Amino acid sequence: MKSKKRRIFLQTMMSFLGFLMILSQFGSHSSGQGGKMNLRESEDSLSIILEYYSNQGVMTDPGKYAYLYEGLPSDVPQLVEVVQGVMIHIFHAHRHGIELSEERKKEVQIRKVNDMLKRIKELDEHSITFEREPDKRLVGNCRDFSIFICSLLRYKSIPARARCGFGTYFTPGKYEDHWICEYWNSDQRRWVRIDAQVDSLQKQAFDLEFNVHDLPAGKFLSAGEVWKLCRTGEIDPALCGIFDMKGLWFVRGNVVRDLMALNKLEVLPWDCNELMDGSEKQLSQEEFDLLDKVAELTTAGNISFPEVRSLYESNSALRMPADWKP
Numbered sequence: 001m002k003s004k005k006r007r008i009f010l011q012t013m014m015s016f017l018g019f020l021m022i023l024s025q026f027g028s029h030s031s032g033q034g035g036k037m038n039l040r041e042s043e044d045s046l047s048i049i050l051e052y053y054s055n056q057g058v059m060t061d062p063g064k065y066a067y068l069y070e071g072l073p074s075d076v077p078q079l080v081e082v083v084q085g086v087m088i089h090i091f092h093a094h095r096h097g098i099e100l101s102e103e104r105k106k107e108v109q110i111r112k113v114n115d116m117l118k119r120i121k122e123l124d125e126h127s128i129t130f131e132r133e134p135d136k137r138l139v140g141n142c143r144d145f146s147i148f149i150c151s152l153l154r155y156k157s158i159p160a161r162a163r164c165g166f167g168t169y170f171t172p173g174k175y176e177d178h179w180i181c182e183y184w185n186s187d188q189r190r191w192v193r194i195d196a197q198v199d200s201l202q203k204q205a206f207d208l209e210f211n212v213h214d215l216p217a218g219k220f221l222s223a224g225e226v227w228k229l230c231r232t233g234e235i236d237p238a239l240c241g242i243f244d245m246k247g248l249w250f251v252r253g254n255v256v257r258d259l260m261a262l263n264k265l266e267v268l269p270w271d272c273n274e275l276m277d278g279s280e281k282q283l284s285q286e287e288f289d290l291l292d293k294v295a296e297l298t299t300a301g302n303i304s305f306p307e308v309r310s311l312y313e314s315n316s317a318l319r320m321p322a323d324w325k326p
Helices: 002-026 040-056 064-071 077-088 102-109 112-123 142-155 202-204 224-229 248-260 286-297 303-313
Strands: 087-089 136-141 160-167 176-186 190-194 220-223 241-244
Touching: 040 303, 064 112, 064 142, 077 087, 077 142, 077 176, 077 190, 087 142, 102 136, 102 202, 112 136, 112 142, 142 160, 142 176, 160 224, 160 248, 176 220, 176 248, 220 224, 224 248, 224 286, 241 248, 248 286, 248 303, 286 303
Parallel strands: 087 136, 176 241
Antiparallel strands: 160 176, 160 220, 176 190
């Protein structure tokens, strides 16, 4: 009798340990992975997620300029070099000895990658694998670098998604408005965060010694992560933003932008709907509850993917206005 009880106990423990192993594999917050009740369901769910992020969205689709992607390398750091060879950051052009005209600065208003490619081709007829002179590169910002590398990765059938949030590595003690890209590393079975904006000159300027092709934990925080920390008082909202634009209202806007990006609509940093209108208006309790829910879902990993999609599709407050066109 004791032997039978012991066998049942051991079987129960083995089942429980097996469940924990599955949960740890698919529920790691640090790697952006979510969990399911069994391995088969987890694998099926993961396949759906990876297929979704392997396909282009309205912003990342190269359109008729897809032929410019022929001959691209498959190595991620090399793809980042391609992006940096055709694009220059509006705030860091001076590091390359370039003074941008007001007309050239308007290029940061370009929303879609196919329009970026059109402008890149106008500036220089070479293949995009050819590194341009700094004055022949498209002027962009962190969001543009992120969606461009995202477009290249998706073209190579590598699941990728842009993320909107805050970087901690530009100004000590500050959480600066920033975008990065995540791609799925199939060998390591995790989402890897890369900063396609930071080139060798920026690494030197900001004294960065970590790998920008695999950002360590805490270097970039998604908007949802920062929102939650602000709500609990662990981060002062006055430290979050860019230039003189800081505060919980700024974080709020990025929370919605990050949700949109996870639904493959990577709007410009200044695109707004009523919920992220750029003002310090007093939010209703209902709005706070909605943003809390968005923050929770966008930081929960793969397990929240169905809810990330359904909440976005079902709630107009989280989408751009019906008459808005990308």
